[in-house]
Amino acid sequence: MLRWLYIQLIWLHPAPFRWRFGDDMLDDFDRATLRDKPRYFADAAASLARQWLLRPEFRRPEATVEASLQAAGAPLFQTIATYKPRPAALLQGGLLALVSILVAVTLIGKGGGARPFLIGVHSSRPGLLPSDRNSMAASDLSTAVKAGPDPFEAWLKLAKPYFVSMPVLRALDTDRDFVLSPWEIGNAPAALRSLDTNHASKLIAEECGLRIAPNSVPLAMLAQLRQQFMNYHPVLAALDTDHDGEISDWEIDHASAALKTLDRNHDGYLTADELVPFEMAVRAGLR
Amino acid sequence: MKPDPDSYLPLAPATLHILLSLAEEPMHGYGIKQEVLRQTGGRYNLGPGTLYDNLQRLMKQRMVEEAAGPREEENSRRRYYRLSSLGRGVLSQEIARLEDVVHEGRMRLRSLKPRRA
Numbered sequence: 001m002l003r004w005l006y007i008q009l010i011w012l013h014p015a016p017f018r019w020r021f022g023d024d025m026l027d028d029f030d031r032a033t034l035r036d037k038p039r040y041f042a043d044a045a046a047s048l049a050r051q052w053l054l055r056p057e058f059r060r061p062e063a064t065v066e067a068s069l070q071a072a073g074a075p076l077f078q079t080i081a082t083y084k085p086r087p088a089a090l091l092q093g094g095l096l097a098l099v100s101i102l103v104a105v106t107l108i109g110k111g112g113g114a115r116p117f118l119i120g121v122h123s124s125r126p127g128l129l130p131s132d133r134n135s136m137a138a139s140d141l142s143t144a145v146k147a148g149p150d151p152f153e154a155w156l157k158l159a160k161p162y163f164v165s166m167p168v169l170r171a172l173d174t175d176r177d178f179v180l181s182p183w184e185i186g187n188a189p190a191a192l193r194s195l196d197t198n199h200a201s202k203l204i205a206e207e208c209g210l211r212i213a214p215n216s217v218p219l220a221m222l223a224q225l226r227q228q229f230m231n232y233h234p235v236l237a238a239l240d241t242d243h244d245g246e247i248s249d250w251e252i253d254h255a256s257a258a259l260k261t262l263d264r265n266h267d268g269y270l271t272a273d274e275l276v277p278f279e280m281a282v283r284a285g286l287r
Numbered sequence: 288m289k290p291d292p293d294s295y296l297p298l299a300p301a302t303l304h305i306l307l308s309l310a311e312e313p314m315h316g317y318g319i320k321q322e323v324l325r326q327t328g329g330r331y332n333l334g335p336g337t338l339y340d341n342l343q344r345l346m347k348q349r350m351v352e353e354a355a356g357p358r359e360e361e362n363s364r365r366r367y368y369r370l371s372s373l374g375r376g377v378l379s380q381e382i383a384r385l386e387d388v389v390h391e392g393r394m395r396l397r398s399l400k401p402r403r404a
Contacts, residue, residue, distance in 0.1 A: 017343065020339075020343070020366075021316070021335075021339035021342070021343070023365075024315070024316045024317070024335070024339065024366060025335040025336070027317065027365065028316065028317050028320065028335045029335070031317060039332075039334065040334065040335065042334075043334025043336045043337065044334075044335070044336050046334075046336055046337075047335070047336020047337070047339075048336075050336070050340060051340070055340070055343075057347075058343060058347070264365075264366055265356070266356065
């Protein structure tokens with residue numbers, strides 16, 4: 001329960017911070033003793049407020065709706081207003097969240113303190129319930145130890161549908177083993193160019209796997225959807241180095257170097273745990 | 288243009304301790320936290336939010352960079368960090384500045400001592 005709450009706090013951080021440090025924060029939390037955990041919640045809540053209010057320079061610039069509309073020559077009356085809460089409201093929300101978490105943590109901490117309900121006696125005595133040790137000797141050992149599920153298999157199970165649904169990963173993973181080897185990473189520019197179906201020397205979100213019916217959403221919302229799609233998937237976020245929502249010709253040429261930034265354990269290979277989005281792994285119980 | 292280490296001084300306590308922790312060898316975030324605890328005799332307990340916020344800023348300023356972990360931890364998911372040459376320069380300048388402060392402080396305190404009759 002506490003771990004789940006902490007994951008939610010990490011999840012509320014801005015995507016670039018969460019993507020880079022989320023795993024490490026969770027690992028630190030796992031290593032902390034139960035007594036220290038409330039301090040971790042306070043620290044995470046403070047970090048949340050700090051990242052959103054004081055660190056705008058580390059967040060990726062979001063494509064403004066007006067800019068995308070003007071670029072497309074669309075009339076401005078189609079603009080969908082982007083609501084941004086006031087900083088004071090964000091601060092109040094952060095404080096409210098902090099108080100709620102502290103209350104929850106306090107209640108959880110007090111949960112074990114309730115007086116046990118005893119029938120017949122108020123204190124136990126050794127002679128009250130005599131144990132017959134002879135019966136224990138005669139019984140057979142029946143305890144079975146079962147090993148938990150193999151984490152590698154769990155990641156593979158998650159990776160298979162994810163690789164199939166992502167054209168970029170399908171193109172990169174030429175040997176279909178759901179791992180990007182050093183050779184496949186080196187061959188990334190050629191693999192990505194094979195996805196450029198309209199020969200525009202760049203890849204847009206639809207060519208990278210965004211499925212959306214033509215004319216089903218307003219143009220302004222489409223720009224935002226494309227941006228969110230590219231930011232959500234680590235492999236696309238890494239390839240789109242200038243975060244403009246598409247993979248340019250230059251970014252395709254430098255795709256190998258960009259992909260290597262995802263290699264967290266520096267073993268030269270990109271495995272499912274380095275490619276699957278953080279939120280997806282959390283939902284699958286792998287984070 | 289190469290940045291001037293002096294322009295980053297004086298360092299905040301958290302920044303100073305993080306740079307000090309990384310001066311000897313690359314470390315992961317939890318290792319830095321433990322090292323800061325050791326350096327300060329348990330008085331300064333960096334929370335993960337503060338630690339990674341500082342690391343984010345130090346990487347942006349190119350004082351710290353990501354590094355490969357030790358061979359025995361190749362399969363670990365942890366990221367390792369090390370000092371860049373700029374970070375080492377900034378740390379050296381800060382230590383020199385602190386030495387001056389300590390020297391000045393000692394001089395002044397000595398002059399305040401009551402003299403024996």
